[in-house]
Every structure is written in structure tokens, then in C-alpha cells.
Amino acid sequence: MSISTSIWVWIAALLTLMIYSFLYKENPFYRLAEHIFMGLSIGYSVVILWYNYILPRIYEPLFFPPHQWSLIFPILIGMMTFGIFSEKYNWLIKYPLAVYVAGYAGVQIPLQLQTMILRQAEASFLTPDKFTSLFSSFNALLIFAGLVTTLIYFYFSAKREHGLGGASQVGIIFIMIAFGAAFGYTVMARISLLIGRMQFLLQDWLGIM
Amino acid sequence: MIFLLILSFTISAKDTPDDAGGSITINVYNIPEGTEQIELYRLTKGDTLFEEVGLIPIFKGELDDATVTDGVLYLYKATALTPDTVYVAEIKEFASSSPEWFNKSRTSVLLFIALFWVVILVYIQLAKKNPEGLFIRKLPPLEAMDEAVGRATEMGKPVLYVPGIEYITDAGTLASITILAKVGRKVAEYETRIINPHFDPIVMTTAQETLKNAFSEAGRPDAFNKDDVFYLTSEQFGFAAGVDGIMLRERPGAIFLQGYFYAESLILAETGYSIGAIQIAGTNATTQLPFFVAACDYVLLGEEMFAASAYISKEPRLLGSIKGSDLAKSVLLVLIGVGVIFGTFAAIKNVAGNPVYMEIFDRILEFLARTAE
Incomplete structure (x- = not known):
């Protein structure tokens, strides 16, 4: 057993324990760690913003040759965001938001449509090459049934009557099975995070592993 | 080693189509037999020395040079290395890259969005007239x-x-x-x-x-x-x-x-x-x-x-978009159904000779023929 002599390892270990004390109940130690974490995270965000965005994307291109004067327009639009601090000029924020939302939609809609809808639809076509064995045939039919009934579940503008009610019930079963699988998978990933933290405490801090 | 300019081994360079610029596509043709690697070199207009760009995959005969600057002119040459000979191919004219305004490979996406947009607009108008409807x-x-x-x-x-x-x-x-x-x-x-x-x-x-x-x-x-x-x-x-x-x-x-x-x-x-x-x-x-x-x-x-x-x-805009997206789901289901039919026929054609599929295909045809009668 060789306990760490590094002050930083001790600080990290104690903060880890303070956060874990939350598992017992809310207490002053947890509160202290929570506020340190939040304060640090805000400070960190400001530093990242300054060094990764403001300096390389605004200050340097504007004030050092070759001067990119065209940047003044997006900067002015962005600065309208500060209008929110004024009762009189808070309407200015609508313009940067409009540019931001429209630009984002313009980039994302075709991308999402191509990757999340058209490609997925294409991949769900049942073709004989998916029926090469009994297992793959069953799998293909299952996926197809799941796709159709799940889509029907998310049909909002029709009453759940006739066949729609039954199909959407089957759809929700498929959805829940998928959720169960995703849940189990993520719990495994979370346990590996816990193992990582335990390794830090037992190995790097206490040196008993 | 002998350096030969062989006419049959040729190279072409053109601006990569449907991209945002910054790329030139290089193709080599008639790769000599026994070629172990093809090296690509580039000369920027105004310079005197060729610089190495990379290796062109032999199986593909194509490489996208994504390290170019739009508007700058480049001259390319490729060398195919065989155990005893080096073949050289060079383009005669400078090539340059530029961005395209329209990505033709996404035409189907544009059509789908346009259709979706029209449907949503129609539903928004309907919702404005009669929200309860x-x-x-x-x-x-x-x-x-x-x-x-x-x-x-x-x-x-x-x-x-x-x-x-x-x-x-x-x-x-x-x-x-x-x-x-x-x-x-x-x-x-x-x-x-x-x-x-x-x-x-x-x-x-x-x-x-x-x-x-x-x-x-x-x-x-x-x-x-x-x-x-x-x-x-x-x-x-x-x-x-x-x-x-x-x-x-x-x-x-x-x-x-x-x-x-x-x-x-x-x-x-x-x-x-x-x-x-x-x-x-x-x-x-x-x-x-x-x-x-x-x-x-x-x-x-x-x-x-x-x-x-x-x-x-x-809100009519939200109601209209929900109704429109429901219609899009229906269209998608129909598309998947059509895709299943076409995909199945295409695949049956590919696996013609497989007795199981041919039998299924024949029975479907028989059924259709009986229905038509």
C-alpha cells in the first residue's frame, strides 16, 4: 500500500468522495463539491470561448493581416444578442436567432433527410438477399414489422381505430424492447465508468491495487 | 532504371464534382501490368519543382487531392512503378478546384423537401382556416x-x-x-x-x-x-x-x-x-x-x-407540420413497399437460377395471371 503524495490526486479523490456522499443524502460536502464543479465549469467555458472562438475567429482575422473585413457582418449580427440585457432593445435578439435557426435548419434538414430517412428507408427494403438463412429471414421480417408498426405508433393525426390501434400497440412493444436493450447497454457503460473511478481511488490514491 | 513516357498510361485531373471546393480528382488509365505503386506529384503554377501528393490506389486508379486551394492552378503527373520500369503520365493543362453551388447527388433530397414543404404549407393554410378540423x-x-x-x-x-x-x-x-x-x-x-x-x-x-x-x-x-x-x-x-x-x-x-x-x-x-x-x-x-x-x-x-x-x-404552423409529417410517414411506408417490390424483382433477376426464388417468382406470376383472368 502506497498512498499518493500528489496534492492533486488528493484533491481529486476528496472531491470524488464528496460527490459520492450524495448517495447517502444531500450534505454540506456534496454541496461544496457541487458549487466548486459548477464554478469551475463556468470559468472553463469562458476560457474555452475566449481561446477557441473569440481570439482565433474574431480578433486575429480582424486585426491582423490579411484583414477579413467581411467578418464584421456576422459579428454585428452576433452582437445583437446582447440586446437581451436591455428592456428597450431586447427585440434585437430576434435577428441573430433568425439567422442561426435558419442556417442550422438549412444545413441539418437535407442532411437528416438523407441519412436518417432516405438511407434508412432504403436499408429497410426487403430483398431476397436478406433471406439467405432461416435466422436472417426471421430477422428481416421482424425488422420490417417493427419499422412499419413503429411508424404507425407515431402517427398523430388519425384516431387509433380499426387496424391503427392494434398496429400501434405492436409498435410500442418494439419500441420498449429497443429501449430495454439500449438501457442495458448504457448501464454496462456506466459501470465501466464506476470501475474507472474506483481504480482511481484504490490505485492512484490509496495504492492498494 | 529506364524512364519512359508511355502513351497508353495516361492521367486526367478535374475539379471534384458536387463538392464544396478544395479538391481535384485524379484518374489514371491503362495502368501497366506488374505495377507495384503509383505515385502522384503536383506542380503549382509559378513553382519549378513537383511535390509528392501521395499514392493512387492501384485497384481504384483514382485519388481526390483534397489539399489544394480553390482557384490555384496545378499540373499533375503520376509514375507507375513496376519491378523494372517507371512509367510516367502527365497532364498537359493546368487544373484547379472550385466549389459547386448545387450538389447533384442530392437532387432526390431536394425533391423530397420540396414536396414536404408544399404539403406542410397546404396543411398550414387548412389549419388557419379551420384549426379544429x-x-x-x-x-x-x-x-x-x-x-x-x-x-x-x-x-x-x-x-x-x-x-x-x-x-x-x-x-x-x-x-x-x-x-x-x-x-x-x-x-x-x-x-x-x-x-x-x-x-x-x-x-x-x-x-x-x-x-x-x-x-x-x-x-x-x-x-x-x-x-x-x-x-x-x-x-x-x-x-x-x-x-x-x-x-x-x-x-x-x-x-x-x-x-x-x-x-x-x-x-x-x-x-x-x-x-x-x-x-x-x-x-x-x-x-x-x-x-x-x-x-x-x-x-x-x-x-x-x-x-x-x-x-x-x-398554432396552425405546428398543426400543419404535424399533419404534413404524418403524410410524409405514409409516403415513406408506400416508398418502402414499392422498394420491397422493385428490390425483390431486381434481386430475383440477380439470383436467377436459384430454384427457390424462381419458384416463388413463378407462383407470383401464376397468381397475377389468374387474377387478371
Whole structure:
């Protein structure tokens, strides 16, 4: 057993324990760690913003040759965001938001449509090459049934009557099975995070592993 | 080693089509037999020496040089190395790259969007004329919202509303703001308190305005406390730690987790569950839905959030887009059906000779023939 002599390892270990004390109940130690974490995270965000965005994307291109004067327009639009601090000029924020939302939609809609809808639809076509064995045939039919009934579940503008009610019930079963699988998978990933933290405490801090 | 300029081994260079610029596509033809590697060299106009670009894969005979600058002229040459000879091919004219305005490979996407856009516009017009005419089915979590606020009021505890950790550009955040307005009106009616922590300052400002209006609409503008709508931090787990702390200290009677969430979803939902609050979640982050389903009382699954926001607001644009997206789903189902038929026929053609498929195919034809008779 060789306990760490590094002050930083001790600080990290104690903060880890303070956060874990939350598992017992809310207490002053947890509160202290929570506020340190939040304060640090805000400070960190400001530093990242300054060094990764403001300096390389605004200050340097504007004030050092070759001067990119065209940047003044997006900067002015962005600065309208500060209008929110004024009762009189808070309407200015609508313009940067409009540019931001429209630009984002313009980039994302075709991308999402191509990757999340058209490609997925294409991949769900049942073709004989998916029926090469009994297992793959069953799998293909299952996926197809799941796709159709799940889509029907998310049909909002029709009453759940006739066949729609039954199909959407089957759809929700498929959805829940998928959720169960995703849940189990993520719990495994979370346990590996816990193992990582335990390794830090037992190995790097206490040196008993 | 002998350097030979062989006419049959040729090279071409052209601007890569349908891209955003910065790339020239190089092709080599008639690769000599026994070639072990093909090296590509580039000369920038004005320079005197060729620089090495990389190796052209022999099996493909093509390479995209993505290290070029738009508008600059380049001359390319390729050398095919065989064990005893080096073959050289060189283009005669300079090539340059430029961005294209239109990506032709995405024409189908454009057509689909145009169709979708027209359908939505038509439905928006219909919704404007007769909002009640467009049916949207009621969702159980919506009915539970009033019940949750009522329960918190009876217990003398506040309501906590977390709008996720995305920006105002996210559709889930926008839907969350609409749901916040409904919750806010109910909170004002019941004269209870709503705590609304934020990850993003712009979403916070929007939420402040939304709640202020909701309290005014409920006839209780005086009850609105601007300080209860506040910014925590823009760091994911810092935000999770902060919200967890609020849950444990304030012990809200009802918790709304509505918006886009990432890995903090389970941490928040678990803590809410541990304090015994009634929890109504909703997110368009499909990867986080399982955790909300496991730990919350009611959940708006993905697109249900948008349907909920349309149902609450009765806003023609939202109603029209929900109706339009439903139609798009129907079109998609038809497309999948058509794809199944065409794909099956194409694949049958490819596996002609396979007795099983041919028999199925023959029987389908027999059936169609009988039906036609």
C-alpha cells in the first residue's frame, strides 16, 4: 500500500468522495463539491470561448493581416444578442436567432433527410438477399414489422381505430424492447465508468491495487 | 532504371464534382501490368519543382487531392512503378478546384423537401382556416401535467422544470418552451412556485419571457418571480450536479424534464425518482428515452413532444407540420413497399437460377395471371 503524495490526486479523490456522499443524502460536502464543479465549469467555458472562438475567429482575422473585413457582418449580427440585457432593445435578439435557426435548419434538414430517412428507408427494403438463412429471414421480417408498426405508433393525426390501434400497440412493444436493450447497454457503460473511478481511488490514491 | 513516357498510361485531373471546393480528382488509365505503386506529384503554377501528393490506389486508379486551394492552378503527373520500369503520365493543362453551388447527388433530397414543404404549407393554410378540423390525438403525459402541478401544490412543494441542455435552435428545446407555457399557466392558476434552471442563457431569456406571459395570461403577473428562472452553467455534468442539488434541497413535488438531454438524463431522472416527485419527461434524444421510460412516470417519446406542443398551442404552423409529417410517414411506408417490390424483382433477376426464388417468382406470376383472368 502506497498512498499518493500528489496534492492533486488528493484533491481529486476528496472531491470524488464528496460527490459520492450524495448517495447517502444531500450534505454540506456534496454541496461544496457541487458549487466548486459548477464554478469551475463556468470559468472553463469562458476560457474555452475566449481561446477557441473569440481570439482565433474574431480578433486575429480582424486585426491582423490579411484583414477579413467581411467578418464584421456576422459579428454585428452576433452582437445583437446582447440586446437581451436591455428592456428597450431586447427585440434585437430576434435577428441573430433568425439567422442561426435558419442556417442550422438549412444545413441539418437535407442532411437528416438523407441519412436518417432516405438511407434508412432504403436499408429497410426487403430483398431476397436478406433471406439467405432461416435466422436472417426471421430477422428481416421482424425488422420490417417493427419499422412499419413503429411508424404507425407515431402517427398523430388519425384516431387509433380499426387496424391503427392494434398496429400501434405492436409498435410500442418494439419500441420498449429497443429501449430495454439500449438501457442495458448504457448501464454496462456506466459501470465501466464506476470501475474507472474506483481504480482511481484504490490505485492512484490509496495504492492498494 | 529506364524512364519512359508511355502513351497508353495516361492521367486526367478535374475539379471534384458536387463538392464544396478544395479538391481535384485524379484518374489514371491503362495502368501497366506488374505495377507495384503509383505515385502522384503536383506542380503549382509559378513553382519549378513537383511535390509528392501521395499514392493512387492501384485497384481504384483514382485519388481526390483534397489539399489544394480553390482557384490555384496545378499540373499533375503520376509514375507507375513496376519491378523494372517507371512509367510516367502527365497532364498537359493546368487544373484547379472550385466549389459547386448545387450538389447533384442530392437532387432526390431536394425533391423530397420540396414536396414536404408544399404539403406542410397546404396543411398550414387548412389549419388557419379551420384549426379544429385538423385532428391531433391527445397524449396521456399531457393530461398528467395538470395532475402533477396539482399534486405539487397540494404538497406545498415547488415545480421544477428542466428544458434540457441544448440551444434554442434545437426543435426539442422549442417544443419544451411551448410545454413550459402550458405548465406555467397551470402553476400560476394554482399559485405555486416554478423553478426553472438553464444551461443556455438565450434559452433562459426565452423561458423568462414565456413564463412572464403565462403568468399574465393566468391573471397572476405579480406571482411571477424572474429569479426562479436562472442560468446554472453550460457544462453538461456541472449542470447535472446543480439540478441534482436543487432537487435535493428544494424537494419539488413535480419535475418536468422536457427538451434535449444527453448522458445526464439518467442522473437527473434517478434523483427525481429518489425524492418521490412525480416526473413527466419528454425528449427528442432517442438515445436518452430508455432512461426516462425507466425512471419517470410519464414520457413524451421523441416526436410526441412536437405533437404535444402542437396540441397545446393549436398554432396552425405546428398543426400543419404535424399533419404534413404524418403524410410524409405514409409516403415513406408506400416508398418502402414499392422498394420491397422493385428490390425483390431486381434481386430475383440477380439470383436467377436459384430454384427457390424462381419458384416463388413463378407462383407470383401464376397468381397475377389468374387474377387478371
